[in-house]
Amino acid sequence: MNRDIIQPRTLRGFADLLPSVGLYRRTMLRVIEDTFTSYGFDPIQTPAIEYLEILKGKGGEESDKQMFEFEDRGGRRVGLRYDLTVPLARFVAEHQSSLTFPFRAYNIGYVWRGDRPQRGRFREFLQCDADIIGDSGVSADAEIVSIAESVLSRIDVGPFVVRINNRHVLNGLLADLHLDDRIIPVLRALDKIEKIGEEGVTAELREVGVPDAAVERVLALIACRGETNEDTIAAVSQLIPPQGEAATGLAEVRQTLELAGGRGSIRFDPSIVRGLDYYTGMVYEIQLLDAPEVGSVGGGGRYDNLTGLYQRNSLSGVGGTIGISRIIAAIEGTDRFPEVSRERPLIVVTSGAAPTEDARLAALIRGMGEFDVDLYPAQAKHSVQMKYADVRRARFVVTRDPGDAVSIKDMSSGDRISCRLDDLADTLQKLS
Structure with missing residues (x-):
């Protein structure tokens, strides 16, 4: 019967995950979860879809534009989450009576944004978030930054920098310039500095009514980058009011750096503002220094008013995300992308006896708890099965x-050993 063949293809901005990448991602996720757990964070999970009113208007105009929203079969307006932070705020408000505060949680899951696809920028991507909700201060800020530095160091992605700032610094300067009513559009414009350049930002600032003298002062602030963090702090202090919100923000920057341990990869950068409202x-x-073109591979910050959108008493919060999908895109195809093998040796059980006997043999080896076992699922020539085992990089x-005999081929040495079924466990342990 003739039929049309459907062309296999993925939507633009979405990607399949091949086994080689899947093994590496699994290794990364274990490091990330182990790091989060070592800091005392517990796992939670939130749904991929939320009521539209939960998501919309929380991150800003750009987030709203990029959101995948639709009407479900019940006639409800819903949306796919575009980050894990807004759903967390809803989660905390809904389950507050069951939580212990300060609440330390991590959440790993996919998010969706209708962004323009490019290298490292997808419409579906995996994020790993850690957040502290409840009474907390600069020490919590520093801890979130330290977690990010620890994760990136442990997964060996090459040189990187964690660029920190404090919105109070810029907010205070804008207040001094009598631009309190334009803080959000100014921040949105400044967040695009690396995409559209200084001229593009200047044009956007003028469009929202920022005078040229104020534009010059704001751009001077975000351009401050000294050789050391102390140099940058000193330069910024010359451009902001000596007292008030900006000075408080700069003091918090200094304290955050001190509490984070003075690591060389953590730098004060006044140009970092983050686009979410x-x-x-x-x-x-x-940022990965060897792949700056992919943009940020993680980030976050403090959000002290977000939970107040869903309950009368607002709880402070601070958190950050590790962008697994962007990290993989940045290092895939480079020398830094490792050839990851299984954590336990793989054994291929070839199909030679009755299917029930083969299945029992595979179950017996799995029961040892020391090996992964791949049972060849069909009758085939032994040479075909051996080639399969070789391609799969099986250890045995x-x-x-x-009768009750079993043969074992050591794929690394080529040696073949026979033993009784009762002695199989001891034999494999000796060989491995």
């Missing part, structure tokens, strides 16, 4: 022989 204090972004090939 809900940030209120410390903000940061992570085990075949059931007549």
